[in-house]
Amino acid sequence: MRVLLTGAAGFIGSHIHRALAAAGHEVIAVDLMLPAAHGVDATPPPGVRRLDVRDPEALDAVLRGIDAVCHQAAVVGAGVSAQDAPAYAAHNDLGTAVLLAAMDRAHCRHLVLASSMVVYGEGRYRDTPIDFIPGPRSRADLDSGLFDHRAPTGEPLDWTPIDESAALRPRSLYAASKVAQEHYALAWATATASTVTALRYHNVYGDDMPRDTPYSGVAAIFRSALEAGESPRVFEDGRQARDFVHVRDIAAANVAALTHPLAPFTPLNIASGHPVTIGEVATILATAAHGKPPVVTGDYRSGDVRHIVASPEKAHRTLGFTATITPQQGLAEFAHAPLRAAAGVGAPTWR
Numbered sequence: 587m588r589v590l591l592t593g594a595a596g597f598i599g600s601h602i603h604r605a606l607a608a609a610g611h612e613v614i615a616v617d618l619m620l621p622a623a624h625g626v627d628a629t630p631p632p633g634v635r636r637l638d639v640r641d642p643e644a645l646d647a648v649l650r651g652i653d654a655v656c657h658q659a660a661v662v663g664a665g666v667s668a669q670d671a672p673a674y675a676a677h678n679d680l681g682t683a684v685l686l687a688a689m690d691r692a693h694c695r696h697l698v699l700a701s702s703m704v705v706y707g708e709g710r711y712r713d714t715p716i717d718f719i720p721g722p723r724s725r726a727d728l729d730s731g732l733f734d735h736r737a738p739t740g741e742p743l744d745w746t747p748i749d750e751s752a753a754l755r756p757r758s759l760y761a762a763s764k765v766a767q768e769h770y771a772l773a774w775a776t777a778t779a780s781t782v783t784a785l786r787y788h789n790v791y792g793d794d795m796p797r798d799t800p801y802s803g804v805a806a807i808f809r810s811a812l813e814a815g816e817s818p819r820v821f822e823d824g825r826q827a828r829d830f831v832h833v834r835d836i837a838a839a840n841v842a843a844l845t846h847p848l849a850p851f852t853p854l855n856i857a858s859g860h861p862v863t864i865g866e867v868a869t870i871l872a873t874a875a876h877g878k879p880p881v882v883t884g885d886y887r888s889g890d891v892r893h894i895v896a897s898p899e900k901a902h903r904t905l906g907f908t909a910t911i912t913p914q915q916g917l918a919e920f921a922h923a924p925l926r927a928a929a930g931v932g933a934p935t936w937r
């Protein structure tokens with residue numbers, strides 16, 4: 587199969603590139619080399635061409651004879667300020683729209699889209715109606731160390747896995763842009779009789795993850811602290827539940843989704859199926875790195891999601907995908923894994 591891979595120089599894209607090549611597929615790999623991700627004046631790695639997915643002529647040239655597109659290119663991270671909004675809209679949403687139009691011109695009818703758990707906003711809570719979304723946690727509760735959401739009766743709420751039927755309630759600029767990507771892709775699939783598999787990655791970690799920046803994931807932030815001889819600092823009480831999925835499993839899910847088109851638009855959680863708490867993540871990393879033990883700070887960031895854990899069942903049923911690396915194994919390995927050599931510089935720009 588001949589695949590166009592966007593964002594191929596990125597953390598996840600570079601693993602997908604290797605996995606596709608190892609499976610015998612021909613990969614046309616492209617990336618803009620955004621300074622916010624790769625530093626200023628970064629050149630594409632071997633086998634990757636510089637291309638902006640917002641450039642229709644450049645896309646027309648690379649889409650000839652392509653069977654499927656694996657779209658990873660995006661500005662990532664939770665966003666630092668409202669000033670990031672144009673960059674998310676430009677690279678993620680305009681970029682996806684320009685790509686979809688070019689795929690239509692090239693009669694390319696299958697897209698695998700990198701989506702994210704952030705589209706859900708909040709996780710699901712046990713013993714609540716399916717559409718129950720707790721309101722924001724009160725400052726008084728947070729200040730007194732009561733971090734769990736509460737039921738209307740006042741009881742603390744425990745989590746239950748979220749599945750793909752949950753409503754999408756983006757909470758950040760980045761999340762809004764990922765929801766918009768999904769919506770454009772869904773509408774494109776309907777209009778062009780094409781197929782889209784939107785892979786909603788949960789917390790991804792692994793080799794070549796970007797270093798600690800305001801746009802990094804928590805595993806890289808803990809890794810960077812340990813490398814600097816410091817304790818990982820864990821917010822709240824450390825019991826926030828998440829699903830940490832290894833980047834090699836993410837790459838395997840993409841290969842499966844590219845080679846097995848599903849119904850017109852199919853969103854799938856891609857997760858390990860082994861939930862862990864943020865405190866456990868810090869402890870596994872600190873133990874494996876022989877570093878300072880984590881410090882649970884009790885600090886909080888308003889707007890943080892308390893718990894979000896995926897149900898990986900639909901990806902297993904429809905795609906036959908099951909993650910092979912547990913967080914216990916993978917995070918211990920990640921404690922010694924190389925991080926991305928070049929550091930991103932500054933906030934993402936959109937021009």
Ligand SMILES: NC(=O)c1ccc[n+]([C@@H]2O[C@H](COP(=O)([O-])OP(=O)(O)OC[C@H]3O[C@@H](n4cnc5c(N)ncnc54)[C@H](O)[C@@H]3O)[C@@H](O)[C@H]2O)c1
Pocket residue numbers: 592593594595596597598599616617618619620623624637638639640657658659660661662677681700701702703764786787788789790791796803
């Ligand atoms: N890392 C995670 O935990 C995670 C979780 C959920 C979803 N995702 C999604 O996975 C995908 C890959 O993320 P990543 O973690 O590898 O991030 P990354 O920053 O390492 O890689 C993204 C790549 O996209 C490129 N890019 C950005 N705008 C572009 C444009 N206009 N044209 C061409 N290339 C462009 C960047 O230069 C970068 O190399 C993204 O779509 C992201 O939203 C990541």
